[in-house]
Amino acid sequence: MVKKELFFRGYKSILKSDSPAIALGCCFIAIGALLKNIGFNIQESIFSTMLIYALPGSLVMAESILVGASLISIFIAVWFVNARLYPMAVSLFPLMMDEGQPKWKYYLSCHFIAVSAWLIMKSNYEKIDKKDRVDFWIGIGSATWSVAVISTIIGFYLSDYLNKDMLMGLAILNPIYFTCMMVGAMKKIQVALSVTLGAILGPVFYFFSPEWSILLGGIFAGSFAYLIGEKNVN
Amino acid sequence: MSINILLSIIVTSLATYVSRFLGVLSSVRIKETSKLFRWFNCLAYATLAALIARTIIFPVGVLSEASYLSRVLVVLLSLGIFFISRKNFVYPTIFSAISMAFLNNYF
Numbered sequence: 001m002v003k004k005e006l007f008f009r010g011y012k013s014i015l016k017s018d019s020p021a022i023a024l025g026c027c028f029i030a031i032g033a034l035l036k037n038i039g040f041n042i043q044e045s046i047f048s049t050m051l052i053y054a055l056p057g058s059l060v061m062a063e064s065i066l067v068g069a070s071l072i073s074i075f076i077a078v079w080f081v082n083a084r085l086y087p088m089a090v091s092l093f094p095l096m097m098d099e100g101q102p103k104w105k106y107y108l109s110c111h112f113i114a115v116s117a118w119l120i121m122k123s124n125y126e127k128i129d130k131k132d133r134v135d136f137w138i139g140i141g142s143a144t145w146s147v148a149v150i151s152t153i154i155g156f157y158l159s160d161y162l163n164k165d166m167l168m169g170l171a172i173l174n175p176i177y178f179t180c181m182m183v184g185a186m187k188k189i190q191v192a193l194s195v196t197l198g199a200i201l202g203p204v205f206y207f208f209s210p211e212w213s214i215l216l217g218g219i220f221a222g223s224f225a226y227l228i229g230e231k232n233v234n
Numbered sequence: 235m236s237i238n239i240l241l242s243i244i245v246t247s248l249a250t251y252v253s254r255f256l257g258v259l260s261s262v263r264i265k266e267t268s269k270l271f272r273w274f275n276c277l278a279y280a281t282l283a284a285l286i287a288r289t290i291i292f293p294v295g296v297l298s299e300a301s302y303l304s305r306v307l308v309v310l311l312s313l314g315i316f317f318i319s320r321k322n323f324v325y326p327t328i329f330s331a332i333s334m335a336f337l338n339n340y341f
Binding site for chain 2: 017018020022023026030034039040044047048051052053054056057058059060061062063064065071074075076078079082083084085086087088089090091092093094095097106107110111113115118164165166167168169170171172173174175176177178179180181182183184185190191193194195196197198199200201202203205206210213214215217218219220221222223225226229230
């Protein structure tokens with residue numbers, strides 16, 4: 001089973017002063033309020049955050065429901081916007097793979113892949129033995145996941161008291177927090193170039209195809225940064 | 235629960251889990267020291283940066299009602315505070331929420 005000590009060490013990592021818990025919480029407060037406004041009840045709102053746990057996906061779902069989109073188009077739209085989770089998983093899970101750990105831990109805990117938990121794990125994994133990393137990761141993921149669910153509930157019940165200015169404030173918080181975290185992570189040339197080029201190419205590709213912009217921008221920017229970085233190292 | 239909302243939630247969660255699950259399946263064969271791993275690391279950072287930039291420049295939801303100028307101003311000021319505060323994450327984040335709510339009434 002999961003080692004308690006490692007699990008709680010991971011769980012407590014969101015209590016640090018620079019933890020993403022505040023930004024994550026505020027964002028899901030906004031999501032809770034949004035879900036109530038489009039007609040979700042409290043059970044549906046909780047269920048939605050528990051099962052989806054990816055902010056852009058929830059936003060796309062909410063917009064699609066509002067315009068009455070079909071289930072297939074919801075699936076495709078969400079898959080596109082959340083496809084970033086694939087490279088995020090591939091750039092994180094090899095750090096945790098250990099022969100001694102059961103596979104179910106990896107298949108279940110991949111549900112926790114989201115920007116906040118991913119960034120915490122990326123900046124802490126070196127301090128943990130490889131065989132214990134997945135337990136630590138489950139701790140981080142459970143913590144960020146519970147913050148998201150609790151915040152959705154708060155947002156649902158606060159929605160009547162939140163005006164548009166407050167909702168805007170809550171909505172900008174998350175991208176700003178992640179912008180700072182990404183800028184803070186720009187220590188190696190490959191990461192610095194990936195972040196800079198991704199931030200430029202993502203919006204540029206939006207003019208050609210809004211649906212494909214994140215994926216295409218990410219693939220081009222990431223590959224270009226990788227090639228320049230490799231050349232530089234060699 | 236209404237059946238349409240319930241189905242939408244299930245479909246959205248499946249569409250989200252697919253990418254996560256396939257990522258784990260691929261990870262089994264990828265060594266953390268390999269070139270492929272480094273490439274995927276770049277792809278992950280670049281895709282995240284693309285997503286965040288898109289969220290700020292072409293937002294969906296309530297942010298789309300804020301003017302372009304106010305959003306850009308909030309980002310630049312917050313980054314300024316980030317560097318002045320020696321890369322503290324909390325000050326610029328809290329500042330951004332307050333300044334966005336404030337600036338929205340003026341720009």
